[in-house]
Amino acid sequence: MDTRPESRQHEIRQEITRILREMTADWELDLPDGIRGSTGLITDLGCESIDIVMFIVAIEERFGRKGLPFESLLMNDDRYVGELTVDDVTGFLARELP
Amino acid sequence: VNARGPRALLIGLDGATFDVLDRLVAEGTMPFLGTLMSSGSSARLRTVVPPLTPPAWTSLVTGVPPGRHGIFDFVRVTRRAEEERELVAIHRSAGSSDAEAVRRAAETVQESRPTMQYRMATSTDIAAETLWSMASRQDRRVAVLNFPVGIPPEHVEGVVVPGFAPWRHLRRVVWPVTFYDVLRQLPGFRPEELVFDIERERRAIQELAIDEYDEWIDFHVRREERWLEVATHVLQNEECDLVAVLFDGVDKLQHICWRFIDTDVHTVRPEWEQRVVERCRAYYVRLDEILAETVRLAGPETRVFVVSDHGFGPTGRLFYVNVWLHRNGCLTWAAGVDLDDAQRVGPEEITRSSVALFDWSRTTVAALTSGSNGLYVNVARHPEEPGVPPEEYEDFCEALRRRLLGVRAPDGRLVVAEVLRREEAFPGPQQHRAPDLTLRLADNGFVSVLNAAEPVLLRRETLGTHHPHGVLLAAGPGIAAAGRLDEVSILDVAPALLHSIGLPVPCDLEGRFPGELFEPDALATDPPQVGPRTVARTTAPHDDAAETAGEEQVAQRLKALGYLE
Numbered sequence: 132m133d134t135r136p137e138s139r140q141h142e143i144r145q146e147i148t149r150i151l152r153e154m155t156a157d158w159e160l161d162l163p164d165g166i167r168g169s170t171g172l173i174t175d176l177g178c179e180s181i182d183i184v185m186f187i188v189a190i191e192e193r194f195g196r197k198g199l200p201f202e203s204l205l206m207n208d209d210r211y212v213g214e215l216t217v218d219d220v221t222g223f224l225a226r227e228l229p
Numbered sequence: 230v231n232a233r234g235p236r237a238l239l240i241g242l243d244g245a246t247f248d249v250l251d252r253l254v255a256e257g258t259m260p261f262l263g264t265l266m267s268s269g270s271s272a273r274l275r276t277v278v279p280p281l282t283p284p285a286w287t288s289l290v291t292g293v294p295p296g297r298h299g300i301f302d303f304v305r306v307t308r309r310a311e312e313e314r315e316l317v318a319i320h321r322s323a324g325s326s327d328a329e330a331v332r333r334a335a336e337t338v339q340e341s342r343p344t345m346q347y348r349m350a351t352s353t354d355i356a357a358e359t360l361w362s363m364a365s366r367q368d369r370r371v372a373v374l375n376f377p378v379g380i381p382p383e384h385v386e387g388v389v390v391p392g393f394a395p396w397r398h399l400r401r402v403v404w405p406v407t408f409y410d411v412l413r414q415l416p417g418f419r420p421e422e423l424v425f426d427i428e429r430e431r432r433a434i435q436e437l438a439i440d441e442y443d444e445w446i447d448f449h450v451r452r453e454e455r456w457l458e459v460a461t462h463v464l465q466n467e468e469c470d471l472v473a474v475l476f477d478g479v480d481k482l483q484h485i486c487w488r489f490i491d492t493d494v495h496t497v498r499p500e501w502e503q504r505v506v507e508r509c510r511a512y513y514v515r516l517d518e519i520l521a522e523t524v525r526l527a528g529p530e531t532r533v534f535v536v537s538d539h540g541f542g543p544t545g546r547l548f549y550v551n552v553w554l555h556r557n558g559c560l561t562w563a564a565g566v567d568l569d570d571a572q573r574v575g576p577e578e579i580t581r582s583s584v585a586l587f588d589w590s591r592t593t594v595a596a597l598t599s600g601s602n603g604l605y606v607n608v609a610r611h612p613e614e615p616g617v618p619p620e621e622y623e624d625f626c627e628a629l630r631r632r633l634l635g636v637r638a639p640d641g642r643l644v645v646a647e648v649l650r651r652e653e654a655f656p657g658p659q660q661h662r663a664p665d666l667t668l669r670l671a672d673n674g675f676v677s678v679l680n681a682a683e684p685v686l687l688r689r690e691t692l693g694t695h696h697p698h699g700v701l702l703a704a705g706p707g708i709a710a711a712g713r714l715d716e717v718s719i720l721d722v723a724p725a726l727l728h729s730i731g732l733p734v735p736c737d738l739e740g741r742f743p744g745e746l747f748e749p750d751a752l753a754t755d756p757p758q759v760g761p762r763t764v765a766r767t768t769a770p771h772d773d774a775a776e777t778a779g780e781e782q783v784a785q786r787l788k789a790l791g792y793l794e
Binding site: 184197205 | 307346348349351353380381395397398400401584585
């Protein structure tokens with residue numbers, strides 16, 4: 132198995148994209164370019180906070196991990212961040228997953 | 230249609246109280262419930278602290294209290310200081326002898342974490358085995374419909390359609406996954422009506438505008454009908470030993486419409502109020518029909534248990550506890566936090582907003598959610614960090630408890646009836662995740678976490694709030710026609726259900742077997758058995774393997790930092 136960081140990152144991005152595609156399958160989104168690294172969960176996919184929660188549950192299920200410190204992704208200086216892209220989540224998981 | 234019905238049917242009526250049901254039965258609004266009562270046994274059901282849907286139902290379906298199962302609220306709170314202590318404990322258990330190195334390592338790992346945050350509680354947070362799991366691993370099939378804290382669903386033998394799921398995600402949270410296609414084939418399938426999501430839950434305890442009542446009540450009639458349709462399919466097509474279905478409109482109506490349901494409160498009414506009274510009554514009429522149909526479909530050989538997770542009663546005051554904490558020098562609001570002028574208990578988005586209400590650099594204690602009535606103390610990790618120094622924690626909590634017990638409303642009445650330390654309220658291995666202090670208000674109301682002009686105000690209208698006593702009714706084969714019995718604990722329901730599907734009661738459940746519900750002859754021929762301890766759940770990451778994996782991850786992090794060989 133290729134364990135180079137960029138390859139790992141690519142695998143993670145693919146998994147995240149798959150989760151988001153499944154999650155939003157019935158949402159009737161208008162995304163001509165599909166879900167990409169720069170896709171924003173809030174502005175492009177229309178996620179509300181509950182959808183982010185469900186997204187995290189799905190990630191934990193898919194990667195078989197519990198208790199990942201998503202708060203460091205979702206919060207900055209004790210405030211919630213305004214946007215989250217697929218690349219943000221990919222970078223976070225690449226750092227956190229062993 | 231199956232020849233065999235389930236051995237046991239658990240019908241949940243969220244928030245049902247005999248204070249309402251007895252009157253509705255007496256006046257003929259709920260004749261089937263009356264028949265059930267007279268043919269079986271019933272008792273007030275003492276619930277857990279706090280009397281709130283997720284901890285209460287989780288207690289019922291695990292047979293252990295929140296201090297053991299770890300669900301204290303709709304949300305799970307994580308404190309940076311608490312997590313750090315856990316990391317230190319894990320590191321120590323890994324054999325390190327350098328205490329200072331351990332402390333620094335854990336602190337470094339935690340550096341990027343916020344002071345306090347929370348997320349929706351999920352099934353993976355339940356640290357105890359559920360009835361569904363106990364039944365499944367002993368070759369019993371179960372159907373679990375609309376129960377809270379069910380996401381992600383347990384991989385049971387049978388069917389799970391969790392409640393409190395955002396309807397846009399229903400496809401992903403049904404077990405088995407193919408059952409979603411079954412749901413879609415049902416003639417009345419409308420996911421947006423079937424599932425009541427957590428965001429709506431928050432709105433359910435705010436006031437409604439006059440023109441919103443009719444739709445609110447009608448929506449809940451439709452929801453109960455949707456769940457009846459799912460239950461009908463299950464009872465007719467899925468051969469299960471235990472079918473559990475929760476109808477939760479009772480709770481939703483009683484919160485907002487209490488003054489239209491509890492007829493002692495109002496006498497003379499304007500026309501629109503009279504219309505709401507009638508609509509509420511129509512809801513209970515329809516609910517009674519739904520109960521009758523569910524029991525009929527299960528069949529005469531099925532033992533039926535109707536239970537609620539907590540009771541209900543009126544609340545007339547609103548305690549903005551964070552305003553009081555602010556005035557007492559314990560809390561600083563974040564910049565730009567508006568004053569609430571709508572008598573709300575929390576922000577619209579339950580899942581994320583309230584931690585951002587506070588300036589944590591100048592806050593030592595805060596209420597994060599209204600449901601649990603819990604206060605979380607911000608404990609400093611080191612002298613330079615904001616928060617309560619660990620060595621002052623005990624005195625801080627005790628002083629706060631004394632002052633809270635003296636808070637008075639504008640009418641001069643005491644607001645807080647009881648302040649429980651977490652060691653008192655939640656004994657057990659999960660207590661470290663509980664609020665440091667839990668308030669029981671004099672009228673059992675919920676605190677508001679919002680900012681306001683005054684810490685206590687009298688509500689414009691009487692609303693309904695959770696009370697500590699719910700209901701238990703049992704009927705069917707082997708159940709005594711004993712009428713109303715003495716109080717039973719919510720922890721006693723799991724042993725009764727396990728026995729009813731032919732399983733022993735694990736020796737580590739905390740409830741007792743409520744033998745008074747049963748006919749003596751039935752117990753003589755089929756006595757309850759005590760069995761081995763519960764086991765770690767197979768699908769939840771709280772099982773031993775996953776817990777070990779989590780510890781390994783921490784160990785890896787610490788190792789990467791050079792503190793663990």
